[in-house]
Amino acid sequence: MEIKRFIKEKSQLINQALEDYLPNQETHPARLHESMRYSVLAGGKRLRPILVLEAAKLIGANEDDILEAACALEMIHSYSLIHDDLPCMDDDDFRRGKPTNHKVFGEAIAVLAGDSLLTYAFELMTEIKNVSADKVLLAIRELAKASGNRGMVGGQVADIMAEGRNIDSDELEYIHTHKTGALLKASVRIGAILAGATDEELAALTTYAKEIGLGFQIVDDILDIEGDAKKLGKDIGSDLDRDKATFPAIYGLEESKKMASATCKRAKEALSIFGEDAKLLLQLADYIIEREY
């Protein structure tokens, strides 16, 4: 399937860039850099960096000029997984089929590796070349807002506060638009901002990104019930076990599937202003939302 090959190729490009940007593991203190590399280079589909690059290319930027931003998004994602897996959070032992960071390096180093990756993402953003400083600053602000208290971390806290009690659909939407959606949206927007998108282009891409973010999360919840543990690299049903807020828990499985398909449709409609040029982003929407079930 064409899009799968495309994602595989792109993820190799991104893996190489991540490998190059991350300090090598002899850098003092070695244990920290080993730990950072362990999690970032553990694989994954690299969806966020791919969204950065494809949004930027759609607007007309050169991929090479945006690579730092693409990798910064992956580092933020990776830090969030390390902290999410900690014993005081989700207490997960495995991630992508490998022992989680704190299982290998201990909790203290895992906390600090996460902190470093978050910080390093911002450092990398300042290394972007061939883009005006004004645009880079806007992109940094976007990244900070999407990752922080009003974005991803806000969603994680809301998720924690929701555990073990019934929540309504508004709260579920808040959790997911923030916990997962914010960073996916930021990926697309950062690519577009750095490439110099017009307001109209940015608005269209923002709608696209919001919809795939929501769809992504609904599908994640569905896969948590229906999926294949091996493919996901984590325990099936673990969210239900923990009494976590999920779409199937509130809307039921069938309705959740319909909702996911609707987000995919709306995501693709939003890109109509770009015509054929948006082909890859359209395929990515299908891929992200129609995956595996």
Add this chain to the structure above:
Amino acid sequence: MEIKRFIKEKSQLINQALEDYLPNQETHPARLHESMRYSVLAGGKRLRPILVLEAAKLIGANEDDILEAACALEMIHSYSLIHDDLPCMDDDDFRRGKPTNHKVFGEAIAVLAGDSLLTYAFELMTEIKNVSADKVLLAIRELAKASGNRGMVGGQVADIMAEGRNIDSDELEYIHTHKTGALLKASVRIGAILAGATDEELAALTTYAKEIGLGFQIVDDILDIEGDAKKLGKDIGSDLDRDKATFPAIYGLEESKKMASATCKRAKEALSIFGEDAKLLLQLADYIIEREY
């Protein structure tokens, strides 16, 4: 004493700015914002923001234009304390005479409050006005480098790796120049960079900052043995109990005191190019290094 009154007045200005910049505690999710505010607004001498402001003013900037940067430095400092106090790190129950963040909000929220403060510091940096985007980007890079894997976090990891074994003076210096020194140095340099310092001015201020950073840490180690628990708001001797690397442990108490005084002298000499204008920074060096013993 003049400098003490000055610090008190400045810290009130900074407290007000921090209060204004931090999201109020009704902002959703409230528990996160309560936790962020709890630690940032717990007091402290606000040395880092004061250094940002005074370095910028020495070069000729308007204090109001630099306030975001000053507060960003304090947020990074505050996040590092929250994560440092966690059970998996120093496991401290009290900080500045109050229960530590995780004691009040639980470990998960404490980790996330730290993450948010770190992220919010970068967001604030992008809000700096009346300074060119180029200079703001340089300042953001400085902040990221000083806080991350090659800066403060690097120092924390080296400190953890050193626990319970004998380390040499090189390793002790690495730990302290990174764990505490990097952020103090960045405070001075960020103020200077945003104010448009020349290379010569920046070099002089960098030497000043390195020396006070080193002096600060030596004095901290001395106070940990000799100090007044009430003033420090933490247990005396706690570093020795934990077999931590300290200057008195390697050099002895008297020699450590001499070393501290020497750093103060070198810090002040570095500012000779500024003449009388540097008066406040000279007094700050005295204050930071000659405090309390």
